[in-house]
Structure formats: structure tokens, C-alpha cells
Amino acid sequence: MLLDTWLEIVADWKDVFAQARTTRRAVRQALGALVCLGRRTLSRVIWTNGGEQRSWSAEYFLHSRAEWDPQQLFAPVVKQALAWCPGRLVGVAVDDTRLRKTGLCIPQAFYQRDPLSPPFHWNLIRGLRFLQASLLVPLYRRAGVGSRALPIRFEDAPAVKRPRRNAPAEQWCCYRELVKRLNLSRRFAQMMGSLRQMLDEAGAANQILVLAADGSFCNRTVFSTPRDRTEIIARARQDAVLCFRAPQPSRRFYGLDKFTPERVRQDEAIPWQTTKLFYGGKRRRIRYKELGGVYWRSGARQQPLRLFVVAPTAYRKRQSGRLYYRRPAYLLTTDLVSAAKPLLQIYFDRWQIEVNHREEKDTLGVGQAQLWNETAVPKQPVLVVAAYSALLLASLIAFGARRNTAYAALPKWRRHAKRPSCLDLITLLRKEMAEHPERLASYRLQPSLRGFVAAAAA
Numbered sequence: 114m115l116l117d118t119w120l121e122i123v124a125d126w127k128d129v130f131a132q133a134r135t136t137r138r139a140v141r142q143a144l145g146a147l148v149c150l151g152r153r154t155l156s157r158v159i160w161t162n163g164g165e166q167r168s169w170s171a172e173y174f175l176h177s178r179a180e181w182d183p184q185q186l187f188a189p190v191v192k193q194a195l196a197w198c199p200g201r202l203v204g205v206a207v208d209d210t211r212l213r214k215t216g217l218c219i220p221q222a223f224y225q226r227d228p229l230s231p232p233f234h235w236n237l238i239r240g241l242r243f244l245q246a247s248l249l250v251p252l253y254r255r256a257g258v259g260s261r262a263l264p265i266r267f268e269d270a271p272a273v274k275r276p277r278r279n280a281p282a283e284q285w286c287c288y289r290e291l292v293k294r295l296n297l298s299r300r301f302a303q304m305m306g307s308l309r310q311m312l313d314e315a316g317a318a319n320q321i322l323v324l325a326a327d328g329s330f331c332n333r334t335v336f337s338t339p340r341d342r343t344e345i346i347a348r349a350r351q352d353a354v355l356c357f358r359a360p361q362p363s364r365r366f367y368g369l370d371k372f373t374p375e376r377v378r379q380d381e382a383i384p385w386q387t388t389k390l391f392y393g394g395k396r397r398r399i400r401y402k403e404l405g406g407v408y409w410r411s412g413a414r415q416q417p418l419r420l421f422v423v424a425p426t427a428y429r430k431r432q433s434g435r436l437y438y439r440r441p442a443y444l445l446t447t448d449l450v451s452a453a454k455p456l457l458q459i460y461f462d463r464w465q466i467e468v469n470h471r472e473e474k475d476t477l478g479v480g481q482a483q484l485w486n487e488t489a490v491p492k493q494p495v496l497v498v499a500a501y502s503a504l505l506l507a508s509l510i511a512f513g514a515r516r517n518t519a520y521a522a523l524p525k526w527r528r529h530a531k532r533p534s535c536l537d538l539i540t541l542l543r544k545e546m547a548e549h550p551e552r553l554a555s556y557r558l559q560p561s562l563r564g565f566v567a568a569a570a571a
Contacts, residue, residue, distance in 0.1 A: 115519075115538065116545040116552060118507040119144075123500070125189035130181050138175050141556045143500035146477065148543045148560070150569035153478030155493070160568035163559055176489035176496075183492045184307070186499035187265045190248075190506050192315040194263050197250045197509060202451060203320045204249035204459035205308060206262060206466040208327060209270065209297060210473075212480030212494065213240040220487045221271040241480060243494065244270045244300050246308055247466045249325070249459060253391040256514040258532040260391075262465035264473075264502040266308060269491035270300050298334035301326070309343050318342075323448065323456065325463040331445060336413040344448040346460050351375040351443055355407045355420065367410055374443035377404055378422045385424065388454045392461045394531070400424035403453055409445065419446045421457065472535040477501055501535070508538050 123140050130136045145158040159165065159172050195203070214222040221241055230236040246266035252258050273291045276284040293299075309322055322343045326335070331347035352373050359365040377383060385400045402422040409418055423442040430437070446456055473479040479494045479501075512519050516530055520537045521544075523530055546553065546560040553560060 114545055114549070115504075115507055115511050115541050116549065118511040119503055119542070120552070122189050122193065122503045122507055122510075125192075126186060128188075129185045130179070135175065135179055135181070137556050138171065139181075139496060141558060142172065142175065143496055143503075144546075144553075144556075144558070146497045147500055147504060147539055148546060148565060149478075150565055153481045153497070155482040155484065157568055158482075161565060163557075163564060165568075173484075173486075173489070176484065176492045177486040178488075181492075183495035183499070184266060184268065186495065187267075187502060188311065188314070190263055190499070190502045191265050191311055193510070194248055194250060194265075194506055195312075195315055195317050195320075197252070197255075198248070198320075199254070200251075200455070201321055202323050202455050202459065203312065203317060204251075204323050204325060204462060205246050205265070206249055206325045206463040207244070207246045207301060207304065207330070208463075208466050208470070209242060209244050209329075210470045211238065211240045211242055212474070213238055214480065215239060216483075216485060218485045219490055221269060221490050223272045223274075225272070241490070241494075242270045242272070242297075243491075244268045244297065244304060245466065245469065245498075246304060246324075247469050249462045249465060250509070251458075251462070252509075252514040252532070253396075256531075257395070258514050259394065260462040260465050261505060261509070261514070261532070262462075262469050263505050264469055264498050265311065266304060267495045267498045268300065268304065270297055296334075298330060298332055301330050301335055302338040305338060305340060305343055309341055321448075321451075323459050325460050327463075331412065333412050333414070336409075336416060336418075336447065340447070344446060344451075346444055346446040346448065346456055348460075349374060349409075349420075349443045349445045351441075353409060353443075353445075354411065355409055355418075357406060358408065358417075366415060367408060374420060374422055377402060377420065378424075378441055378443075386453070388457065390454070390458050390461050397426075399426065399457070401453065401457065405449060413445075413447075416447065417449060419449055420444070421446070421453065423457070473498060473501060476535045476539070504538050504542070505535075508533055 126139060127136045141162050142158060145162040146153055149158050149161045159169055222239055224237050224239050227236040227238040245264060247262035248265045250261045250263060252261055273288060273295055276288050312322055324345050326347040328348045331349050354371050356371050357368040359368045383402050385402060387398055387400055389396045389398050404420040407418050407420050421444040425441045426439045427436050444460060448456060477497055479497050482493050484490050484493055514532060516533045520533050521540050547562045550560055
């Protein structure tokens with residue numbers, strides 16, 4: 114059963130909390146956040162769990178007063194998910210996401226650029242910013258389905274508060290120093306060490322961690338950070354100025370001949386290579402160029418890099434339609450020894466973290482809980498994301514990678530789906546909770562389908 118497997122995974126949360134009753138309360142809230150109907154406010158989650166006639170203070174104190182490290186909630190997921198990641202390389206996608214907030218009393222909320230703005234005009238939103246890391250599980254090795262991303266890190270990354278215009282010069286100097294030390298790239302660099310330590314504790318000390326990032330993390334701060342058994346592959350600009358090492362015995366380090374990734378793509382002297390990668394539901398042939406031993410003076414200094422240029426992929430919107438082309442991709446990686454195919458596959462799987470972002474916000478309502486306490490605001494979303502990650506892993510352990518008869522029948526327009534969606538898992542979880550309430554008696558829960566609807570209508 115999906116419910117039993119999920120409870121077995123989160124049973125290891127007992128090492129995160131100081132008391133058994135706090136552990137039960139956290140599991141109860143995480144389960145209620147998954148099966149809740151409608152807007153995922155904390156009061157509605159409590160109502161879904163049947164606590165509308167009890168004092169709600171302890172439920173809020175779980176986040177504001179209880180001392181626990183929210184990132185440790187992902188440790189059980191990493192420990193059990195590594196069995197699904199064979200091979201020398203372990204891919205992890207990293208990206209930032211924003212949770213909308215309208216309250217003016219939330220200390221971590223700030224105005225930031227809306228990523229959904231049209232390209233011709235930037236809009237602003239007020240909200241929280243989190244940095245997420247998701248383990249890329251290569252399910253295509255076991256079944257004919259794409260990779261599944263399991264969140265294993267969800268850290269808040271607020272901006273430094275700007276002082277007032279007429280503030281003393283000391284405050285402005287402190288502000289500029291904090292901006293340099295607490296920007297998003299610095300937090301990415303700190304997360305690298307945390308992820309490496311988490312893998313070591315889970316028994317993956319002999320595997321290489323490969324972080325797949327987008328262009329916002331392809332900079333000097335990230336590439337110059339010391340790494341231990343960790344490699345980076347990131348999307349680079351097409352006009353990045355690259356070069357080779359100057360010929361010896363010259364005292365000059367960088368060669369005088371400069372070139373860009375776009376120039377490499379257009380250079381006919383560099384041959385195209387082909388390989389097959391799994392994306393879009395099947396293995397597809399792609400063309401790429403590879404150039405090793407390049408240097409990016411303004412971004413990576415004297416660290417040697419490896420350049421991949423992926424050719425634009427042709428596609429049609431319909432069989433009789435015209436031929437379109439996607440944009441070429443320019444990738445820089447610090448891995449100089451691994452084969453090209455697994456590195457490119459990890460980057461092609463990076464888009465699965467965008468699926469995580471969509472399901473966390475639209476399906477699970479992460480960030481909709483109405484909290485304003487400085488300690489509680491960054492902790493409650495992590496609890497929901499950790500529960501979501503455990504749910505994805507529980508589906509793999511209980512039913513495998515492919516969709517089967519355990520899930521509800523799909524409508525006619527979605528019968529081509531090969532793997533279960535997040536809504537499929539939540540629907541099955543609600544059904545099992547209503548049919549087997551005795552399995553949740555130790556958590557003081559009496560779930561029923563009628564109770565779920567009543568909580569949503571409140």
C-alpha cells in the first residue's frame with residue numbers, strides 16, 4: 114500500500130524531533146497537507162485532520178517554538194532513493210523558486226522579479242525565495258519512462274534588507290558586504306557542501322555528485338568554490354569568451370586566440386558527434402560538439418572546463434505542420450573525465466525540477482499557509498515538500514516506475530500516460546486513508562472522504 118510505504122519512510126523523522134509527540138504532530142500535518150482539498154492553509158490542514166474542536170496552538174508552535182532542522186527531513190528519502198541511482202554519477206538538479214506572499218508582516222518576503230513576466234516587460238511580485246535541489250532518479254534504466262526528480266533540499270534564500278536612503282554609512286557598508294556574502298550563488302556554493310555530506314551519510318561516498326544548474330549559476334562564484342567529489346554542469350551564454358592554454362614555454366597562461374560557444378557551433382572544422390538520450394518518452398538521437406581543456410577567464414579563472422554544444426532539435430507540432438527548431442544549448446562542466454552521454458543525460462533530465470515546482474505550488478499549495486513568525490515561515494514549506502518527496506519515493510517502492518491498475522482510471526484524453534502524476538498519488542492516498550483508518554490510529558486521525566469535503570467547505 115502507498116500509505117504504509119509512506120509511513121515507513123517518514124518513520125525515520127523520529128531522529129529529527131526531540132519528542133515522540135512532536136514527531137506525530139509533524140507526520141499528521143504532513144499527511145494533512147497532502148490530502149487537503151482546496152487552499153492549503155494551516156487551519157484547513159488541521160480541520161482535515163479532525164482537529165477543529167481542539168486547541169490549534171500546538172500545531173502552530175510546531176514551527177515557531179519547537180527546535181528541529183527542517184533539512185534533515187529529506188535524509189530518509191536520500192538514503193532509500195540512492196538504490197534507484199546506480200552508476201558512478203549521481204545527478205542533482207538545483208534551481209530557485211518563488212512562493213507568492215501578500216502579507217507585509219512576513220520578515221523574509223521581499224519584492225522580486227516575476228519569472229512569468231512577458232519578455233518585453235519585467236513585473237514584480239512579493240514573496241519568498243527558496244533554493245531547491247532534486248535528486249534525478251533515472252527510471253528509464255528500469256522502465257520506459259522518464260526520470261523522476263525527488264526533492265532533497267529546500268532552503269530559504271531571502272534577500273538582504275536594504276537600509277533606508279539616509280541611513281548612516283556604516284549600515285550601507287554592512288549591507289553591501291552582506292549582499293556579497295548572502296547572494297543566491299553563495300547559497301548555491303554552500304548547498305554543494307551540504308549535499309555532498311548528505312550523500313556520504315547515505316552511503317554514496319564512492320559516487321560523484323553532478324549538479325545541473327541553469328545559466329544564473331554559471332558564474333565565477335560557483336565555479337571557483339572548492340569541491341569534493343562534486344562536479345557542475347551549467348548552461349552558459351553563447352557569447353562567453355573562452356580560450357585555450359597558451360603554448361609552452363610561454364609565461365602567458367591564457368592563449369591569445371579567443372572564441373565563443375556560438376563560434377564553436379558554427380565552426381565546420383569541429384565535427385558533430387551523435388548519441389542517444391532518453392527524453393520525451395523515448396530514446397532520441399541528438400547531435401553535439403565537445404571541446405575539452407577550455408578556459409573561461411572571467412568566469413572560472415584558471416580552472417579547466419569542458420564545453421558541450423548541443424545542436425537545435427527539430428520538431429513538428431503536428432504531422433503535417435512545418436518544421437520548427439529549438440534553440441541550441443551551450444554547456445560548461447567541470448567534469449573532464451566522464452563520458453559525454455551520462456553528463457548530457459543529467460542535464461536533459463534537469464527540467465524535472467520544474468515539474469517539482471509546478472506540483473508543489475499548484476497541486477500541494479506550498480506557501481499558502483498563513484504564517485508570519487520569523488522562525489515558522491521558512492520551516493512549514495519544507496515540511497510539505499519533504500512529505501511530497503516521500504510520497505514520490507513511496508510510489509516507486511510500492512508500485513514501481515510505471516502506472517498500473519492500483520491508480521484510478523484516467524480520462525480518455527490522458528490514457529497515454531506511462532507514469533503516475535502527483536494527483537494520481539494524492540487520490541490513491543486519500544482512498545487508502547478512508548478505507549484503512551486503523552493504520553492512522555496512533556496519530557489520532559479518523560480520516561473519511563466526507564471529512565475531507567467538510568474541511569474544504571469550511
